[in-house]
């Protein structure tokens with residue numbers, strides 16, 4: 203009965219693991235889950251209140267498919283503030299999460315067989331989405347020595363006559379590393395030579411940078427003239443702790459945005475009306491909350507980095523933003539006679555009741571990813587259990 207395409211569908215491994223951890227908790231098992239990329243703090247009160255108020259005011263109907271004008275206006279303001287480019291509401295589309303934004307960008311841009319360059323390690327969903335859109339993944343392995351950032355030379359080497367998109371994500375899930383302006387200049391220099399390549403810049407973590415500025419450097423800071431071929435993806439999920447409200451957006455060149463919005467209107471329809479009201483308030487009124495979140499994350503990262511680095515055989519990449527640690531566990535795999543981090547993750551979950559995400563899914567089978575968007579006690583408990591397991 204199933205189509206060939208559907209036979210290849212796989213659920214998101216991170217969400218599957220998170221669900222498994224939840225199931226174990228519900229069975230009364232004392233499990234520590236460091237899986238899902240989701241803040242453990244509440245949606246900021248002003249934003250939540252705006253959502254509730256929208257329901258009370260009867261704003262519970264379909265909205266324009268690409269988003270309500272007040273949210274689009276707020277997004278334009280935020281884009282100007284963070285990325286430095288002017289955009290009109292017609293250059294904004296809003297949908298149910300940044301995930302569907304990335305998906306619709308691939309749908310709008312890719313002809314069958316066209317290639318998408320993805321620096322590895324990468325967020326697991328990108329590669330699946332490229333395939334669903336009929337494209338071909340070209341995975342560029344980056345070096346731990348260069349903090350997993352793709353150099354201009356590595357990028358250029360991967361380009362062929364079929365290259366259509368560069369998928370870019372800074373700060374990155376899973377590494378938390380952000381590209382500096384010098385790194386971005388290298389990428390921009392290559393892009394200038396290849397005008398047929400568009401960039402899908404997944405900026406979902408760019409307000410969660412640990413730098414003094416609080417926001418990450420952006421490709422369009424160093425090369426604003428590329429703005430017609432850079433699609434900037436963002437959303438309310440991470441910075442505003444609104445994962446369940448399902449609001450994501452893109453800004454970019456009008457025709458590309460129009461195509462993405464048309465695709466969204468024929469598939470997912472309009473995004474949630476109350477979610478959009480809440481997101482507009484989050485952008486306009488919650489800057490101080492985001493600042494407080496950054497300060498809290500800086501404390502948490504310092505603790506989590508030290509705690510995980512103290513596990514023998516674990517080498518942790520120090521993140522610049524977001525809420526993940528990307529950890530090389532190769533010596534531990536060797537010691538325990540395991541081939542990949544999947545085996546280690548499986549064993550940690552079953553025997554030690556600690557759930558981490560194996561790097562296999564992110565293009566790094568010798569790594570695990572943990573999320574430190576959780577309390578200190580859970581981090582300490584997980585580290586203690588893992589230490590026992592690997593010794």
Ligand SMILES: Cc1ncc(COP(=O)(O)O)c(C=O)c1O
Nearest residue numbers: 239299300301325375437439450
């Ligand atoms: C890199 C990256 N992009 C996009 C998303 C999706 O965000 P949303 O919840 O808005 O769909 C995630 C969520 O984990 C992510 O890590």
